[in-house]
Amino acid sequence: MKRFFVMLFAALSLMASDATLEIVKSADNRPHIAVEDSSIFGNETTRIKLFKLLIGDLKVTAHFKVDDTRRFAGYNTLVDPMLKSNDYVLRYRFKEADRQQLYMDVKLFKMPSSRPVYERSYKVANRARYPFLIHQAVIDLNDFLGMPSVAWMRRYVVFSEYVAPRRADILIADYTLTYRKRLVSGGLNIFPKWADGAQKGIYYTRLGNRPVLYYYNIYTGKRRRVLSSDGMLVCSDVSRDGSRLLLTMAPGGQPDIYEYNLRTGVKQRVTFYGGIDVSAQYLENERQIVFVSDRLGFPNIFSGTIGRRGVRQLVFHGRNNNACSAHGHYVVYSSRETDNAFGRNTFNLYLISTRSDYIRRLTASGVNQFPKFSRDGETVMYLKHFAGESALGIIRLDYNEGYLFPLKGKRIQSIDW
Amino acid sequence: MKKNIFILAVAAALLATGCSQKEPEVDMTQQNGANAAAGSANGAASSVDGGLDTIQGSVESSNLTSEEAKMAKIHEIEATAKKIYFDFDKYNIRPDQQANVDEDAELFMSPEAKDLTVKIEGNCDEWGTDEYNYALGLKRAKTVRDALALKGIPESRMVMVSYGESNPVCTEHTQECWAKNRRVEFKLLP
Structure with a gap:
């Protein structure tokens, strides 16, 4: 009997710490x-x-x-x-x-x-x-x-915004995107990514005849060239210590995931698939990654280990799961629920854990895209389009609370928090 | 000497009287042309060289530099190239687009284009987001490159780039518009 209670307590503790479990009823004693x-x-x-x-x-x-x-x-x-x-x-x-x-x-x-x-x-x-x-x-x-x-409210958000065909600028903003400051303009500047936890610099891609990855110090305004590749070059994630980058590169026009060690200059190819592998994010110990691949004929979420060939399908629903963000062992992704190629589609956000089979739906309506974890993993930011209006959404995972800030301005290409 | 002065005086008098009395001749064709040109700012451009097309001859030239002429020729070939359209979320060449690929291959192998580098630009509609859309655009460009390579164009002559959803030709939120944006188009580089 005693053992039963110990196990029950252990199971409840485990559930309480699993963010994929939605709190459906709680005594509200907030002030x-x-x-x-x-x-x-x-x-x-x-x-x-x-x-x-x-x-x-x-x-x-x-x-x-x-x-x-x-x-x-x-x-x-x-x-x-x-x-x-x-x-x-x-x-x-x-x-x-x-x-x-x-x-x-x-x-x-x-x-x-x-x-x-x-x-x-x-x-x-x-x-x-x-x-x-x-x-x-x-x-x-x-x-x-x-x-x-x-x-986390104090942290900056960096994003790229389309200003004209084949032209995009990079801006920083407060977390509600109300305050904005333009950092990089002229040409097609895309996929900005914070380079370090202290938010001193960013990586971004400048797409001319050939894509080039730059590091840009937001305090000095100086930039330096990091790499260049044929076809496509994107910094998808940065390791916690800032020494390694997960890149999407496409030598020969074939987009695959690579890990680049900034200290040694060594590039390691991580995925070997003839279709599309993109958007890699470090998981847990940073030897595992989660990424988007069209291995099943449509974009979906997979995980893999750096240095090993096998991959694991993480999501088993939706017709187009083409964007994700990872923190620890949690993954938040955007999933197209409807299969209407030409009409109004619903994209919802879901939260999963690589350690359990639970799935938690985070949004209920509209087009919800660009999910991004906060640095502490407790909050998810996303962009919502619904009934002709756009908003920046904030979801507080531990509290099952969400809030929308109205959003005006041009189309956002990519965002990082 | 006196005779010369007399002739000049008569000629000057004739000229003066001609200018003051004769109705000015108006070249109606030129005036119409000017009006048309002015009007073209608000509407379709009017052709001003229709006559030249009917004149028999060979090489045309003017004081444009050879570089300008070359670029003009490149733009002319680019305009002739057919765009290749794709299905939603797909990067395989549709059967109805194969003829366009064949025509493009023929064009790029023509004597006027054979020395130029072919830049293959992949584009997507607004539905995708983030990295996946850029990768999709690139795969579309790669499929077309591979198809052109099969037709005999060396891979070394071709470069690829993806503009994702950043380069729409149509910005309305309609299915016709999205279909127009899911495309590969070409630029030629000297």
């Missing part, structure tokens, strides 16, 4: 938080934008039950007694200063006592950078309340 706007910057449209981003950030943490009613109060006035049913009231104020500077003050009141328990001020040198004010304020507030860190 309730209401928000008050005391801003003295910008017009109403601007203030609504600021408010929406703050609410979005708070919701994305998944650590609060956020009341998204927009309320107003003087920054130094008493809290409205009507808000006493909340656990906290967050009051904030944006104010401008000389030379494009923008300040954000935040104050947290513990309810029902209405006692201020926390106050901070932040500033940016250019008001276009306002999303970073909000992200940092939410990261710090979250830390102050002892919640699991959401420091």
Whole structure:
């Protein structure tokens, strides 16, 4: 009997740590938080934008039950007694200063006592950078309340965007893609990939008559040529220590996966298939990879081991599973559910583990593509197109929560987080 | 001397009276041509060298450099080359496209093109994403290269590139449009 309980406990612990298992019912005891706007910057449209981003950030943490009613109060006035049913009231104020500077003050009141328990001020040198004010304020507030860190909100996203036929620029952005800064332009610059955990540089492909892979230091603006290959050359993943790259190269027009050691300059061919093998990502110990291949006549997700010929099919549904992202032993991929070559198709995101047979569907409708894990593996970013609208989606895997930020702008070619 | 001065004076007088009294002659054909040329900015281009086509002769020349003339010839051959279209998600040559491949092979082996490098550009529709679409475009280019090689064009004369979904010829979200974008086309390099 004792052994039975031990086994039951072990099984439950295992399930609890498996992100592919969806939490369908849980007691929601997250703190309730209401928000008050005391801003003295910008017009109403601007203030609504600021408010929406703050609410979005708070919701994305998944650590609060956020009341998204927009309320107003003087920054130094008493809290409205009507808000006493909340656990906290967050009051904030944006104010401008000389030379494009923008300040954000935040104050947290513990309810029902209405006692201020926390106050901070932040500033940016250019008001276009306002999303970073909000992200940092939410990261710090979250830390102050002892919640699991959401420091990933501070990380940059790098992406390539089509600006004209055969022309694409590379930009960095905050995680909501609200703030953007152009890094590389002129020509077809595609497939940007962070080169290191500290986000000092990127790899990207410049496609002229022959594709060339460059390293670009985002702080110095200097680039250096890494490699070139016939037909196709893409950096699909970078090892954790930054010393090895998984590449798709196509000498002779045949796209296969290679591993390139930056220290030794040695290239090792990893896949040997006459069709298409692309998008390799390191798994677990970085000796295994997951990749996209058309071995079955349509794109699907497979895994393999560097240095060995055999491959393993990981996904057994869908008609076109052509993009994936890996973290540890988890893989998130995009799957076309419908087989309509000419009409509206549904692409959903799924999460699987290489250690179990469970599949968790992460989205329910629309065209959901470009899934990318955050560096800590707890969050998935993706692009959603639905009913003529585009959005950047964030899924908090451990909390079964999702949030969409409206997205405007040109078509995105590739994205990395 | 006096006689010469007299002749010049008479000629000048005739010229002056001619200019002041005679109605100016208008070349209607030229004016129409000018109007057509102006109109062409808003519509289809008008041909201005129709007459030259009917004149018998051999080699034509002007003060264009030989390089410019060569590039013009290259563009002319490129425009003649047939595009090869593909099915959704596929990179095999469809039976209905084989005749186009045959025509292209013949064109690239013609005396005017045989010294040029053939750049084979693979393209995709908007449905694919990320790396797979670029690989699909490249496989389309490779299939066409292999087919051209079978027809006798040396592989060393051909280079391939994939533009994935980055180079659409049609940007509407319709099936006709997507079908037009799933293509291989050619550029010729000196």
